[in-house]
Amino acid sequence: xxxxxxxxxxxxxxxxxxxxxxxxxxxxxxxxxxxxxxxxxxxxxxxxxxxxxxxxxxxxxxxxxxxxxxxxxxxxxxxxxxxxxxxxxxxxxxxxxxxxxxxxxxxxxxxxxxxxxxxxxxxxxxxxxxxxxxxxxxxxxxxxxxxxxxxxxxxxxxxxxxxxxxxxxxxxxxxxxxxxxxxxxxxxxxxxxxxxxxxxxxxxxxxxxxxxxxxxxxxxxxxxxxxxxxxxxxxxxxxxxxxxxxxxxxxxxxxxxxxxxxxxxxxxxxxxxxxxxxxxxxxxxxxxxxxxxxx
Amino acid sequence: xxxxxxxxxxxxxxxxxxxxxxxxxxxxxxxxxxxxxxxxxxxxxxxxxxxxxxxxxxxxxxxxxxxxxxxxxxxxxxxxxxxxxxxxxxxxxxxxxxxxxxxxxxxxxxxxxxxxxxxxxxxxxxxxxxxxxxxxxxxxxxxxxxxxxxxxxxxxxxxxxxxxxxxxxxxxxxxxxxxxxxxxxxxxxxxxxxxxxxxxxxxxxxxxxxxxxxxxxxxxxxxxxxxxxxxxxxxxxxxxxxxxxxxxxxxxxxxxxxxxxxxxxxxxxxxxxxxxxxxxxxxxxxxxxxxxxxxxxxxxxxxxxxxxxxxxxxxxxxxxxxxxxxxxxxxxxxxxxxxxxxxxxxxxxxxxxxxxxxxxxxx
Amino acid sequence: xxxxxxxxxxxxxxxxxxxxxxxxxxxxxxxxxxxxxxxxxxxxxxxxxxxxxxxxxxxxxxxxxxxxxxxxxxxxxxxxxxxxxxxxxxxxxxxxxxxxxxxxxxxxxxxxxxxxxxxxxxxxxxxxxxxxxxxxxxxxxxxxxxxxxxxxxxxxxxxxxxxxxxxxxxxxxxxxxxxxxxxxxxxxxxxxxxxxxxxxxxxxxxxxxxxxxxxxxxxxxxxxxxxxxxxxxxxxxxxxxxxxxxxxxxxxxxxxxxxxxxxxxxxxxxxxxxxxxxxxxxxxxxxxxxxxxxxxxxxxxxxxxxxxxxxxx
Numbered sequence: 001x002x003x004x005x006x007x008x009x010x011x012x013x014x015x016x017x018x019x020x021x022x023x024x025x026x027x028x029x030x031x032x033x034x035x036x037x038x039x040x041x042x043x044x045x046x047x048x049x050x051x052x053x054x055x056x057x058x059x060x061x062x063x064x065x066x067x068x069x070x071x072x073x074x075x076x077x078x079x080x081x082x083x084x085x086x087x088x089x090x091x092x093x094x095x096x097x098x099x100x101x102x103x104x105x106x107x108x109x110x111x112x113x114x115x116x117x118x119x120x121x122x123x124x125x126x127x128x129x130x131x132x133x134x135x136x137x138x139x140x141x142x143x144x145x146x147x148x149x150x151x152x153x154x155x156x157x158x159x160x161x162x163x164x165x166x167x168x169x170x171x172x173x174x175x176x177x178x179x180x181x182x183x184x185x186x187x188x189x190x191x192x193x194x195x196x197x198x199x200x201x202x203x204x205x206x207x208x209x210x211x212x213x214x215x216x217x218x219x220x221x222x223x224x225x226x227x228x229x230x231x232x233x234x235x236x237x238x239x240x241x242x243x244x245x246x247x248x249x250x251x252x253x254x255x256x257x258x259x260x261x262x263x264x265x266x267x268x269x270x271x272x273x274x275x276x277x278x279x280x281x282x283x284x285x286x287x288x289x290x291x292x293x294x295x
Numbered sequence: 296x297x298x299x300x301x302x303x304x305x306x307x308x309x310x311x312x313x314x315x316x317x318x319x320x321x322x323x324x325x326x327x328x329x330x331x332x333x334x335x336x337x338x339x340x341x342x343x344x345x346x347x348x349x350x351x352x353x354x355x356x357x358x359x360x361x362x363x364x365x366x367x368x369x370x371x372x373x374x375x376x377x378x379x380x381x382x383x384x385x386x387x388x389x390x391x392x393x394x395x396x397x398x399x400x401x402x403x404x405x406x407x408x409x410x411x412x413x414x415x416x417x418x419x420x421x422x423x424x425x426x427x428x429x430x431x432x433x434x435x436x437x438x439x440x441x442x443x444x445x446x447x448x449x450x451x452x453x454x455x456x457x458x459x460x461x462x463x464x465x466x467x468x469x470x471x472x473x474x475x476x477x478x479x480x481x482x483x484x485x486x487x488x489x490x491x492x493x494x495x496x497x498x499x500x501x502x503x504x505x506x507x508x509x510x511x512x513x514x515x516x517x518x519x520x521x522x523x524x525x526x527x528x529x530x531x532x533x534x535x536x537x538x539x540x541x542x543x544x545x546x547x548x549x550x551x552x553x554x555x556x557x558x559x560x561x562x563x564x565x566x567x568x569x570x571x572x573x574x575x576x577x578x579x580x581x582x583x584x585x586x587x588x589x590x591x592x593x594x595x596x597x598x599x600x601x602x603x604x605x606x607x608x609x610x611x612x613x614x615x616x617x618x619x620x621x622x623x624x625x626x627x628x629x630x631x632x633x634x635x636x637x638x639x640x641x642x643x644x645x646x647x648x649x650x651x652x653x654x655x656x657x658x
Numbered sequence: 659x660x661x662x663x664x665x666x667x668x669x670x671x672x673x674x675x676x677x678x679x680x681x682x683x684x685x686x687x688x689x690x691x692x693x694x695x696x697x698x699x700x701x702x703x704x705x706x707x708x709x710x711x712x713x714x715x716x717x718x719x720x721x722x723x724x725x726x727x728x729x730x731x732x733x734x735x736x737x738x739x740x741x742x743x744x745x746x747x748x749x750x751x752x753x754x755x756x757x758x759x760x761x762x763x764x765x766x767x768x769x770x771x772x773x774x775x776x777x778x779x780x781x782x783x784x785x786x787x788x789x790x791x792x793x794x795x796x797x798x799x800x801x802x803x804x805x806x807x808x809x810x811x812x813x814x815x816x817x818x819x820x821x822x823x824x825x826x827x828x829x830x831x832x833x834x835x836x837x838x839x840x841x842x843x844x845x846x847x848x849x850x851x852x853x854x855x856x857x858x859x860x861x862x863x864x865x866x867x868x869x870x871x872x873x874x875x876x877x878x879x880x881x882x883x884x885x886x887x888x889x890x891x892x893x894x895x896x897x898x899x900x901x902x903x904x905x906x907x908x909x910x911x912x913x914x915x916x917x918x919x920x921x922x923x924x925x926x927x928x929x930x931x932x933x934x935x936x937x938x939x940x941x942x943x944x945x946x947x948x949x950x951x952x953x954x955x956x957x958x959x960x961x962x963x964x965x966x967x968x969x970x971x
Contacts (some may be wrong), residue, residue, distance in 0.1 A: 016373075
């Protein structure tokens with residue numbers, strides 16, 4: 001059945017040297033492409049950092065310097081004061097921590113009920129919850145704005161925390177995780193007379209810890225990055241969050257702002273996110289690949 | 296096309312910080328596979344048989360040694376230029392393509408002077424499909440096929456480009472027992488029909504014995520024995536080969552040779568002329584036992600299993616290495632109920648091995 | 659599952675979630691539909707006891723409204739430009755990342771970095787990069803002090819500086835900046851998902867293709883892309899949804915006036931439109947939100963339908 005042509009030694013050599021050359025060449029292009037793209041991705045961060053320590057005069061040179069001639073740390077002090085970052089930072093931290101904590105409690109209880117308890121209408125209720133995930137959040141905002149207004153919550157921490165405590169997606173995520181824990185463990189605990197809550201605390205939560213950490217990080221990042229809702233409901237500076245403060249401090253209708261100071265402020269706001277990323281990279285990437293939602 | 300493996304060696308470097316030990320997967324393998332034969336590479340997992348197969352395919356590069364296809368040294372040639380057909384253990388059928396598209400795929404890769412016109416390709420695909428009897432399933436997706444059918448598609452895909460060599464990696468391991476029997480006959484038939492030199496890898500000695508022209512028994516990267524299945528079975532070179540081939544497996548005893556006689560326990564069981572006095576390991580094939588009321592080998596009787604044509608006598612002996620020994624005897628012989636059973640031994644079914652290196656001691 | 663003796667227990671555990679969802683999710687859905695179908699509804703009037711007639715006037719008004727059409731156009735344009743661009747780029751990067759061993763982890767981390775940023779904050783960095791610094795730009799005798807690093811680069815390669823985002827800049831220039839920023843922002847997530855998908859493809863398919871002498875390009879189009887199609891579909895759908903909800907990246911670059919100085923709201927989007935009318939014109943905002951939901955729903959369905967036809971298994 002085979003009609004092979006015998007290859008001569010020379011041809012063979014040619015083919016094999018060609019294939020090695022091709023391999024090396026293609027690897028070269030792959031690396032070149034990746035490194036160029038990586039530099040493009042990194043460039044804004046680089047530009048932010050070096051601009052943040054330039055003097056305004058140096059920044060405005062018509063031929064830009066790729067590394068500052070003189071490092072001006074005072075930009076950071078100025079940025080911190082000008083944008084009132086200290087207060088904003090504390091506000092954001094407070095809102096983030098409280099809402100993460102409450103949200104975790106609510107999520108764990110609900111996920112446990114959906115994963116382990118039997119009650120009438122469970123599946124219908126769960127399906128209804130999932131269905132709400134399809135609706136864009138902007139649709140809720142209109143009514144929620146009116147609701148918090150009539151509740152008299154405007155300009156308070158409550159208004160920044162309560163409306164977003166329940167995330168159907170996190171309940172779903174955690175329920176899936178709980179379901180993977182063998183039911184026999186629960187039955188054994190019941191036989192031993194362990195209460196639901198104790199079982200939840202001692203068994204389910206430790207086993208679902210990676211998911212809980214992912215949720216925590218995403219929730220904290222959400223607080224750090226939230227912009228639209230705080231802008232709507234917290235006009236009082238006392239309750240503003242960091243992103244709003246940052247945007248407001250440097251919006252100038254003439255377009256003539258001190259960009260180095262602005263970049264310093266941006267760097268201060270970005271730094272905590274990077275730190276969290278460096279230390280919790282694994283959880284973030286895992287959480288993100290499952291959620292697809294920013295914050 | 297004949298294939299020559301010359302001092303073929305594959306060393307995997309140690310992986311990671313904890314495991315720096317390098318692994319010699321295949322050690323100095325030399326073997327010439329004659330043209331048009333079906334060869335079984337046989338051994339327990341980790342013996343280097345799959346690595347050998349992948350080196351022949353070109354998917355893995357040898358650390359040392361050479362591979363020749365015919366007269367051509369293909370050692371440095373990568374897989375895409377070797378023209379081999381490879382059937383993977385789990386078939387690796389493209390799940391998004393129909394059977395027909397899967398089989399056509401290798402042909403559509405051909406370029407330049409090898410390129411075929413479309414109708415010729417279809418013709419070849421149907422020819423290959425007919426060969427493995429799946430020509431009525433051409434428009435199905437792999438997920439709609441049974442394991443056996445998927446296996447045939449994989450073979451058809453490997454055959455369609457008329458390879459010089461057909462390589463099969465554990466071709467039957469994913470099939471159920473009945474299908475396995477049927478498919479191995481099929482592989483034998485297809486190989487005979489096409490005359491393509493075929494090498495397959497298996498850990499199942501029965502499978503290898505039943506269809507191969509030649510078998511290669513490997514252990515920890517080292518070839519133990521090469522030969523026709525029956526020859527290897529009848530004349531193993533060491534204890535490992537003897538133990539690896541045959542079902543039920545060979546019965547192993549400790550014994551000693553004294554004055555040209557083999558003793559198991561205190562009983563002289565066989566004349567072994569020309570063997571010097573020493574401690575030995577004795578292997579006796581299950582069919583090597585003959586019932587004899589006055590036989591020298593006395594075993595405690597456990598049970599008798601009647602299996603139609605044959606009878607399997609399960610018994611025990613204090614010098615046996617395993618707790619039970621099995622003898623296969625003709626069903627015509629009646630085993631008398633009782634505490635013990637006595638045998639004489641067929642000399643050509645008894646193998647002696649050195650206690651030290653487990654190599655065969657011939658007599 | 660266990661038959662709990664105390665059925666109320668499940669409801670007790672669920673009660674915080676359910677109460678909050680009723681107030682902040684279920685009620686808004688009902689209320690949004692209600693407001694959208696009450697002619698010219700606004701809550702100030704409603705509090706004052708005004709009765710609104712039922713009708714589809716809000717939708718008509720919204721669709722006739724030039725500002726809304728402008729928002730719709732911006733949103734569509736940005737989505738149509740950024741989704742294919744970021745998907746193709748992410749696919750290329752993911753495939754290349756999957757093909758290398760040394761440096762893979764560090765490069766993967768770098769490509770993920772834009773994800774852990776604040777889109778407003780980094781938008782301000784992009785704005786600075788595109789910004790021409792001087793006094794108000796555009797007048798005839800104005801002196802530009804620095805043209806911005808992007809323009810510096812363009813000039814370095816012999817091009818001409820462009821007024822990207824300042825007063826007097828063109829719509830095309832503004833959109834270009836937005837596309838660059840949105841793509842930069844969208845890459846990490848897509849690369850993460852696609853790389854995960856690539857890594858889960860059985861290596862044996864590639865071995866089989868190699869043994870069959872398949873060219874690289876053919877492996878890519880005939881094996882990689884089809885086997886990756888569920889991930890690609892996911893990335894495209896989420897990309898479309900994100901695209902139609904674009905808002906804060908524009909705020910990041912242009913500020914809340916959503917346009918270059920002197921041309922506020924030029925780059926406003928559907929979400930921006932909803933926010934603008936949310937405190938005074940709830941009827942109109944609700945209608946716009948429902949339209950947004952409708953578009954997202956339809957696009958998602960089309961995507962699912964197409965990807966079902968294209969992904970075969």
